[in-house]
Amino acid sequence: MSELNLKQIIDRLNEEFMGDTRKLVFWYDDKGEFAEDVQSIELANAKVYFLEADNQFYTKYFFERKDTKNNYLVYAPFPKPDVKNNHLEDTLLYSKRFFADRASLLSLDLGIDEKYKAVIEKHIKFFANKERSRRFYDLEIENFNEENILIGLLSSICRTRTCSFEEVVRVILTDGELENNKFIAEIKKYDLLDDFWKLSEKYFGYTDMDQTLESFVTTLFVTYTAKHISSDIPKEWEPYISYKSGNIIAFMDSIMNSVLYCDKYDQLSNFVDIKLGVEKTFAKYSPEIFLNCDTFECIDQLLINWIVERLLAEDIGAKLGGFSIVEIIEKREKMHFGVRTGCIYRMLKSAYYIVAAINYSCNDDFSSILEQYISCDYKIDQEYRNFYYEFDNLDDTYIFEGLRELVENIYTNEYLNKLIPKWNIALQEEDAFTKLPLQIDFYDSNVQNAKERTVVIISDAMRYEVGQELYSNLADDPKCRAKLDKQLSVLPSYTRLGMAALLPHDDITITDNYQVLVDDVLCDNLLGRQTVLQKHSQNSACIQFDDIKSLKKAELRDIFTGKQTIYIYHNQIDARGDKANTEDEVFVACKEAVDEIIDLIRRISTNANTYHFIITADHGFIYKRDKVTESDKISGVNDKNAFVNRRFIVADNAVNEDGITSISIGRVLRNQDTKVVSFPISSNVFKVSGGGQNFVHGGSSPQEMLVPVLDVKMERGHMDTKNASIALISMVQKITNKVTMLDFLQSEPVSDTIKATKYKIFFISEDNEKISNEISFFADSRETDTQKRIFRMKFQFKDKRYDKDKKYYLIVVDESTGEESFRHMVIMDLVFEDVF
Structure with missing residues (x-):
């Protein structure tokens, strides 16, 4: 109950005890409505005595023998007994009776017209609880009529923040079960169930004789569906169609599109689907009619x-x-x-x-x-x-x-x-190797003449199409300048040789035991590659991605300080694809590789003052899901000294078999090496024991030999961020109060990628006249709990006539840009009172 109501009662009681004469005031509270409140009241010149039904004789003794001096309010949470059963009847003759009409006090306190007092009296039981009454008061209803009072009571039961029947229905459907609904039980407890169903008819056109939440929800979904399919609905569904489809569509859209309630919408949709056998029924229709319908x-x-x-x-x-x-x-x-x-x-x-x-x-x-x-x-x-x-x-x-x-x-x-x-x-064309940049020239073409610190990220097995996806993602960032090029890898297209080709070098050779040397340095590990790199670029380093992916800002900065060239080796794709038990995960690894490289670039540019990146690969790959059949395998390689791989053979002599072609190593590496690399003309593989078969590389194909070269420059101090957005979550289609409270949600917590953002929120008419106060809101909450990012705004509307046939809008504007974030249409249904 409102503290103002209680204050009115205390003031009246204090008036009763004014003067020097001892007074007893009896208050028989027939329904015990004020029992909770009386526990806490303090009177200026009297004590409170709680009368019990079976202690009347002791009470008489107490007042006439034990305490004959003090004033007392005698409170009885029950009706006054009949004269013949009342031992205090004679005491009442020299005492006073106090009457507290809760309905009158509430009406007076809330400013409810006398003609609506009967509504309060009918539901006075609702106000017997202080917390429940407080919820009603907090709705701040301005224009009271019978409907608003009833909706306010329902809103208080459902704990909505606004006096809105749509919100009442939303809470009942999304925060309770259809059967044995806790809110419906409480609504029934306070004699409001008939009113709830009458309002359901007024707002949603629900008129079922057997009124249940199940049939109500079915009406909502069938009506919504009927308006979104380009055909008549099944005849047996017609009784569920409401004549107020517009209100239903607005209500259903608001639940369906809400981040808070969309999951509950799905549950309700599934309930109706099962109840009506929607899937079986719709299977008889042409799918064309459902293109615009997403009810089920x-x-x-x-x-x-x-x-x-x-x-x-x-x-x-x-x-x-x-x-x-x-x-x-x-x-x-x-x-x-x-x-x-x-x-x-x-x-x-x-x-x-x-x-x-x-x-x-x-x-x-x-x-x-x-x-x-x-x-x-x-x-x-x-x-x-x-x-x-x-x-x-x-x-x-x-x-x-x-x-x-x-x-x-x-x-x-x-x-x-x-x-x-x-x-x-x-590829056998004489000038084939002149048609595009070669991997063997990578350092000279891309790194050697770079004036600023450059990070080269080599992602093992990132073929051209994966690099193109990486490029597309980076190009979406307006503060990132990216250019995609390509190069032809070495052949055989495998890691040891490809990694060597990407290093600065005077000479690359393959020894007789098939080791790869760069300027006579074995470079099949990180140390060897760094030795070669530092020979050509003294202030340089080679780093494994896994060694830096979790480093803190200071640790990351220490690695890059003083360096001119850094090679980072990233091995997500090849590591998964080259193992028999994980090769079918290679496409997942491609997605992860793209994400990891983007994140790495942003972390380095933000934390290590480095803004130039080149991303490339040592080779690509071929992957086919179906297992390779024996007919797809090439056998008959007899040279025991040859280097045999699934997709290539390096030997002193070419393999002269059908379906196999070859090229000299000397042509690939631009030296006098007489060894030959033989490879299948098709996507077939050589018969080799062990390892996987679906993921292969080393041979000659666009998928294996065409690798991306991305040149990326990040703006200084840039971090990929976006503004914290806000969304209206109050289900309001009609404004009926000059003062209206609406709830909003900050969609995501502020973080290193979500920026705090200031918004202006107000209402306008369709001709852009501002009709409400303007509220500035700073979306800066870092709370991860969604409920803690809900905030409430109070809007005061101008005293003017509003046309219910015109459109009005709630507008949210980003203060920093002046751009409109979103708008929500409402109907203005305010009673205009001319002060004259």
Whole structure:
């Protein structure tokens, strides 16, 4: 109960005890409404005596024998007994009676018109609890009428922060169960259930004879669905359609799109799905009618099934409602259930691009092959990788197995088996090695003449298409300048030789026992590479990524201080792909490699005053999911002195067998080495025991030999950040009070990547007239608990007439940029009172 109510009672009681004459004042509180309050009151000139139903005789003795001097308020939390049963009847003759009408006191305190007092009286039991009453007062309802009082009572029960029936319904549905709902039980306890259902009809058009939360929720979902499908709904669902679809759509959208309540929306959707048998019913319809509807997750499943059928039929030109397969995928992924089904849609999108390559072809000359690969063919490798990345994240892949087999068949037989043989024939062209930069010239071309400190990040096995993804991610940062180039790796395209080629050198040689020397230094480890690097650049160092990835700022700065050139060796992709038990994780490793390198660049540029980076690789790789068959393996290598790998053989003489070609090591390394590297013309492998078979490299193909070279420059002091955003979470569609309280959520806590941001919040009319006070809010909370980032704002509206047929908006503006962050439309339904 309000302290103001209690103060009024205390003031009246104190008036009763004024004067020098001893007084007894009896207060029979018929329903015990004030029992809790009387426990804490203190009177100026009287004591409080608590009368019990069975202590009347002792009370009479107490007042007439034990204490005959002090004033007393005699409080009884029950009705006055009949005369014949009341031992204090004669005492009452020389005492006074006190009456406290709680309904009158509440009405007076709240400013409720006398004509609405009956509403308070009917539900007076609600106000018997102080905390419950406080919640009602805190709603700060300004214009009281019967509806607002009832909604206020419901809002207090549901602990909403605003007097809003939509908020009441939201709390009931999202914070309780449909059966045995705790809020409905309390609403019924205070005789408000009939009022709740009447309001449900007024606001949502819910008119079911058998009023239950289950049928109410069904009405919401069926009505919403009926407005979002381009067909009539099933006849048996028609009784659930409400005539107030606009209110329902606004309400459902607010729950569906809320970060706080979207999961509960999914639970309610699943309930209605099961209750009505939605999936089975909708399976009879054309999927075209569901393109704009995301009421139920099964709708996405129906569309996914259609897409899979079209892809299996290789019908990539298929459309629904004018939308292509890719357009449908992009549309549905952004809709509500895209959070759950996005993995599938992304997989299907990648499958689409692979199926689209079913008639793949390329020219025969090396220049054309290079140009086509760098402009578009690399995307086939990228989409193949993306397909398996998403496929492997699915819990159940059974229904997509046929599609996977099609993707695998097209990628291997229609793409790789056409591209790689043409590549290897064209590689024999006399000027093939002049068509693009060579890895053997990397240091001279990219590092030697750098004027500022340069970090070279070498990611083992980062092939061109992965580097292109890294480039795209870096290019999204407006404060990062990135340029993507490419180079042709050495052949054989394996780590030892590729790492050597990236170092500064006068000479690279392969010994008779197939060790790789750079300027006569063995460089198959970090120490050897650093020795070579420091010979050409004294202030330089070679570092393993794993040794610095967790270093603190000061430790990181110590490593880079005084250095001109730093080589960092990153081994995420090759480390996973080269092991038989993890090779199927190689596409996951590619994603992780991209993220790790971006994070490394940002940490170094922020903490170590280093802003120039070059990212490249020693070689690429070929990966195919299906196990290599015996027919794909090449056998018959008899030279015991040869260096034999799955994708290449280095020996004194070329291997002269069908399907194998060769090139001299001297041509690759620009020396007089007479050894020869032999390699399969196709994507086949040599028969070698041990190790994995799906992930291979070392041979000659665009996937193995084309590696990225990214030149990246970061702005000084830059850290990739974004503003802390705020979102309206109060479910308000109509403004009915001149003073309105609304709740907002700071979406993410402030951190090293989320910047504190100042916003201006206010209301405007459709002709841009400001109609409320303007509130400045600084979104700077670092609380990780979402509930602790909810804040409440109080808006005062102008005294003027508002047109209910016009549009009004809540506006949030970023103060630093002046840009509008978001707007929310409301209806203004305020009663205008002319002061004259």
